[in-house]
Amino acid sequence: MATLKVSDSVPAPSEDAEQLRTAFEGWGTNEDLIISILGHRSAEQRKQIRQSYHETYGEDLLKTLDKELSNDFERAILLWTLEPAERDALLTNEATKRWTSSNQVLMEVACTRTSTQLLHARQAYHARYKKSLEEDVAHHTTGDFRKLLVPLVTSYRYEGDEVNMTLAKQEAKLIHEKIKDKHYTDEDVIRILSTRSKAQINATFNRYQDDHGEEILKSLEEGDDDDKFLSLLRSTIQCLTRPELYFVDVLRSAINKTGTDEGALTRIVTTRAEIDLKVIGEEYQRRNSIPLEKAITKDTRGDYEKMLVALLGEDDA
Amino acid sequence: MALPLDLESLTEAFSGNLGMGVDENALISTLGKSHKDHRKLFRKASKGFFVEDEERAFEKCHDHFVRHLKLEFSRFNNAVVMWAMHPWERDARLMKKALKKGEEAYNLIVEVACTRSAEDLLGARKAYHSLFDQSMEEDIASHVHGPNRKLLVGLVSAYRYEGNKVKDDSAKSEAKILAEAVASPGEEVVEKDEVVRILTTRSKPHLQHVYKHFNDIKGSDLLGGVSHSSLLNEALLCLLKPAVYFSKILDASLNNEADKTTKKWLTRVFVTRADHSDEMKEIKEEYNKLYGETLAQRIQDKIKGNYRDFLITLLSKSD
Numbered sequence: 001m002a003t004l005k006v007s008d009s010v011p012a013p014s015e016d017a018e019q020l021r022t023a024f025e026g027w028g029t030n031e032d033l034i035i036s037i038l039g040h041r042s043a044e045q046r047k048q049i050r051q052s053y054h055e056t057y058g059e060d061l062l063k064t065l066d067k068e069l070s071n072d073f074e075r076a077i078l079l080w081t082l083e084p085a086e087r088d089a090l091l092t093n094e095a096t097k098r099w100t101s102s103n104q105v106l107m108e109v110a111c112t113r114t115s116t117q118l119l120h121a122r123q124a125y126h127a128r129y130k131k132s133l134e135e136d137v138a139h140h141t142t143g144d145f146r147k148l149l150v151p152l153v154t155s156y157r158y159e160g161d162e163v164n165m166t167l168a169k170q171e172a173k174l175i176h177e178k179i180k181d182k183h184y185t186d187e188d189v190i191r192i193l194s195t196r197s198k199a200q201i202n203a204t205f206n207r208y209q210d211d212h213g214e215e216i217l218k219s220l221e222e223g224d225d226d227d228k229f230l231s232l233l234r235s236t237i238q239c240l241t242r243p244e245l246y247f248v249d250v251l252r253s254a255i256n257k258t259g260t261d262e263g264a265l266t267r268i269v270t271t272r273a274e275i276d277l278k279v280i281g282e283e284y285q286r287r288n289s290i291p292l293e294k295a296i297t298k299d300t301r302g303d304y305e306k307m308l309v310a311l312l313g314e315d316d317a
Numbered sequence: 318m319a320l321p322l323d324l325e326s327l328t329e330a331f332s333g334n335l336g337m338g339v340d341e342n343a344l345i346s347t348l349g350k351s352h353k354d355h356r357k358l359f360r361k362a363s364k365g366f367f368v369e370d371e372e373r374a375f376e377k378c379h380d381h382f383v384r385h386l387k388l389e390f391s392r393f394n395n396a397v398v399m400w401a402m403h404p405w406e407r408d409a410r411l412m413k414k415a416l417k418k419g420e421e422a423y424n425l426i427v428e429v430a431c432t433r434s435a436e437d438l439l440g441a442r443k444a445y446h447s448l449f450d451q452s453m454e455e456d457i458a459s460h461v462h463g464p465n466r467k468l469l470v471g472l473v474s475a476y477r478y479e480g481n482k483v484k485d486d487s488a489k490s491e492a493k494i495l496a497e498a499v500a501s502p503g504e505e506v507v508e509k510d511e512v513v514r515i516l517t518t519r520s521k522p523h524l525q526h527v528y529k530h531f532n533d534i535k536g537s538d539l540l541g542g543v544s545h546s547s548l549l550n551e552a553l554l555c556l557l558k559p560a561v562y563f564s565k566i567l568d569a570s571l572n573n574e575a576d577k578t579t580k581k582w583l584t585r586v587f588v589t590r591a592d593h594s595d596e597m598k599e600i601k602e603e604y605n606k607l608y609g610e611t612l613a614q615r616i617q618d619k620i621k622g623n624y625r626d627f628l629i630t631l632l633s634k635s636d
Contacts (some may be wrong), residue, residue, distance in 0.1 A: 114582035119439070122476050130482040134475065146510070150518070151454075154474035156442050156450045187466075195455035195470075 003313040006040050016041070017056055020049070029037035030067045031303040038081060039310030043064075043274060047082055072262045072304040079270040080311065086171035088113065088121035089128050091267065092153070096140040103145055103232055106137060110152035111239035112246070115159050122153075144185040144229050151194035152236070155258070158197040165207075168200065172207040179219050180242070184230050193236055201240050247272060247280045248287060260299045269296075273311040281312065327359055331366060331386065331401075345623060348400065349630025353592045356401060358527065373443040376401045393624050395581070399588040400631075405440035407589060408433065411446055412441065416460050423469065426457065427548050430472035431555035432562070435479050436475075442473070464508045465548050471517030472552060478520040488523055491515050492530030499535070499543045507546035516552055528557050560599040564607050567600075571619050583620075587631050597635035 016037050023030040038046060039120065041262050053061040065077055079087055086107050102302035110118060125133040135152045141149050171192050180184040190194070205216045212219070216237055223230040238246040247268055254264035272280060281292040288295065293314045297305055330344050338489060360367045360376035367376040383398060392396040396422060399407050408429050415425035445453040458470050498509045506512055516528065531539045540557060542550050554562045563586050570582040590597055604612045616628050 126476075126478050126480075130478060130480055132478045132518060132520065135478070135520070138514045138518045146514070150514075151470070151474065154476070155454065155475070156446075156452055156473075158441070158446050158450060160446075160457070162450050191458045195452060195458045197452070199456075203565055204369060278388075 001276060003277040003281065004040070004042065004044055004273045004311060005313040006045070010041065010045060013045065013052040014056065016045075016049045016062070017053040020053065020061065021057060022070050024064060031069070031073065032306070034065075034069075034077065034313075035303065035307050035310050038077060039307060039315070043084055047083055050081065051149065072266065072300075073302065073307060075262070076266045076270060076304060076307045076311075079266060080273075080307075083115065083124075084271070085120035085124035085275075086128065087271065088117070089124040089133070091271075092121065092133055093125065093129055093136065103141065103149060103228075104235060106140050106149050107152060107232060108239060108246075108250075109259060110149070110155065111236055112243045115155075115157050118153075119156065147187075147234070148190050148194070148229075148232065148236070151190060155194055157195070160197065161199050163199050163203040164195075165203065168203040168207045169211070171196075171204045172211060175204070175216070176208060176212055176219075177286045179216075182222075182223060184223065184227070184233055190232075193233075193240065198240055205237070205241055219240075235280040244276060244280045244283050248283045251280070251292065252288060255295050255299050262300075262304070265296070265300075269308050269311050277312065328363060331363070331382075331389070341623065342626070345397075346630055348397065349627050350634060353404075357403075360401070360403065368516070370444075370447045373447055374446060375405050375440065375447075377406050377444065377447055378402055392622060393627055396584045396588055396624065396627050396631075399584065400591075403444070404437060404589070404592070405444035406448065408441035409438070409444035409453070410491050411585070411589075412445065413449060413456070414416065416456055423461070423465065423548055424551055426469050426618060427472060427551045427556050428555060428562075430469075430475070431552055432559045435475070435477045438473070439476060464505055465546060468507055468517065468546070468549060468552065471513055475517055477518075480520070481522050483520070483523045483526050486525055488526035489530045491519070492527045492534055495527065495531055495539065496535045499572075505546065506544040512549075516549075517574040521556060524556055559596070560603040561607070563600045564604040567604060567612065568608055571615055587628055590633040591634055594635040597632070601632075601635070 011019075018039055019033060023033040024144060038049075041049065050061045053059070053064075053115050057064075062078060062081060065074065065081065069077060079090075082090065091105055092109050095105040109121065113121065122133050125131075125136075129136070134150055137153050138150050166299060174188055175192065176182075178189050183189070192204065196204070206217050217234060220230060220237070235246060238249075250264055251268055254261040254268070266282075269277065284292040284295070293309060293312050296308050296312070306315065327344065327348065328339070357376070361369065365379075366382040367378055369376050378401075386398040386401070387395065402410075411425055412429055415626040429441065433441065442453045445451070445456075449456070454470055454474050457473060458466065461469055494511050495515065498506055498512050517523075519527070526540050540550075540554055543553075544550055551562070566582050567586055570579050570586075572579075586600075590600065601612050604615075608615075613629065613632055616625060616632070620628060
């Protein structure tokens with residue numbers, strides 16, 4: 001469930017655009033006004049505001065925001081204001097340019113989006129970068145990471161609920177055998193994770209637990225802590241089966257890290273606020289004995305903090 | 318301009334009332350000449366034959382309708398059935414059939430994956446979901462074994478950029494990679510990660526640049542059979558010179574020695590390419606260049622009856 005709070009009656013996009021314009025006028029910027037508007041509009045509404053702003057003032061709202069704002073707050077507003085498909089295209093493009101921790105972002109987008117959302121991201125990627133997502137991912141990854149990530153980003157999974165129980169049993173057995181021998185990069189393991197429907201994958205791992213007495217993620221803890229591929233594989237499985245728990249883990253690491261990993265924090269809040277941030281928040285509290293909002297406000301400040309709180313639906317607007 | 322489709326006669330004919338005074342020749346002429354949008358209207362209007370998949374935006378055939386049509390129009394060797402279908406369904410069914418048939422039919426997977434536009438390949442994947450309750454890639458990945466698996470899965474999963482923007486330096490360095498891959502002993506070319514990466518992710522315009530640089534560097538033709546894997550060689554041909562590929566397929570199917578399976582290629586190529594006038598024109602030119610006679614002439618010589626008339630009508634759409 002979403003945490004974004006949008007009132008039943010919002011001003012017309014042109015009014016919002018006008019208000020935003022006033023936020024930029026004069027000396028300094030009225031960040032509170034920006035948050036109170038953009039932080040309470042749906043993706044469709046934000047799209048219309050951008051359109052209206054462009055029509056009225058001849059400039060892309062995002063360009064203006066880029067000029068006027070800075071740092072973490074700007075990043076949060078920028079990511080938030082983009083349409084989900086464009087946002088995913090931006091995140092994945094950035095990820096292909098950075099180092100290995102960015103493999104996680106590629107996997108996250110590929111596995112936590114619906115098939116249609118992933119497809120839209122790929123279309124937005126073409127439009128924005130004049131190349132395909134997969135050619136960039138393939139070019140910038142090597143070896144085992146490429147073997148896993150390219151199939152993940154190019155998957156177009158069936159989204160029905162039908163499950164083949166015989167197949168689930170077979171594939172659970174296959175996975176068990178490979179994991180036992182620590183063949184984490186096995187072709188068939190990757191095949192199953194990157195092509196089967198989420199329903200089928202869930203059935204397979206349920207079967208795994210029934211037949212072998214332990215959860216797949218527990219089995220994968222036996223491996224080497226420094227094995228980055230194994231760590232990515234674990235996250236992949238988590239994203240495909242219990243995405244909200246994956247997000248809780250990422251948020252906790254981001255917040256507890258010395259200095260806070262704002263990148264991850266911003267990314268999760270802006271990409272999930274309209275999807276399942278509520279459920280994620282509930283799980284967060286359950287596992288960490290502190291509400292997500294409190295954890296965030298303890299570790300962030302200023303306009304950045306205010307924006308995150310607004311997206312969590314916890315501000316007074 | 319295509320003739321407006323006479324929905325009533327077509328429905329009559331498809332319902333099995335050919336004997337009841339419907340002019341078969343006129344009907345075939347109308348159907349053959351029909352614009353794809355008219356056929357779409359027909360599919361939308363014929364709820365008894367087609368069911369609308371709204372989420373995926375195409376009209377899919379009822380299975381009983383497919384069986385029925387095959388019987389009714391058996392003289393046309395499947396041409397009418399395939400022609401009436403939505404192109405996405407057509408391609409999805411072709412893929413499924415190829416998978417079922419096994420290794421000797423995998424060239425079909427390569428053909429569909431490499432000669433369709435990015436949107437049409439995507440559409441075929443959507444239709445696959447709708448028809449078979451699974452994804453195309455999962456089916457292929459679980460049925461294909463050995464060195465060709467990575468190539469085939471990669472080819473059908475591609476959603477290639479279709480603009481003309483190409484980074485020539487990148488193309489040049491990838492040509493070098495291919496040249497080295499082809500020259501080096503040991504691992505088969507199709508198993509080389511870099512080869513598969515380039516062929517399954519790069520845009521077609523980019524690949525054209527790679528092709529040109531390869532031939533310059535190596536002094537030999539990338540399309541001259543660089544791999545032991547016929548599927549890889551075919552993929553290269555389909556991606557770089559589809560008109561040549563289709564001409565060769567057509568010639569093989571029109572050969573006297575052609576077996577039953579090969580003869581079916583004729584229908585497939587005609588039906589799947591006839592809506593793409595530019596491509597058909599290129600195929601006709603290429604065919605003429607390669608074999609010294611026109612495709613139309615060859616069809617007239619080799620094929621008989623209503624099937625021939627249907628093929629000729631399809632051919633004339635791109636005149």
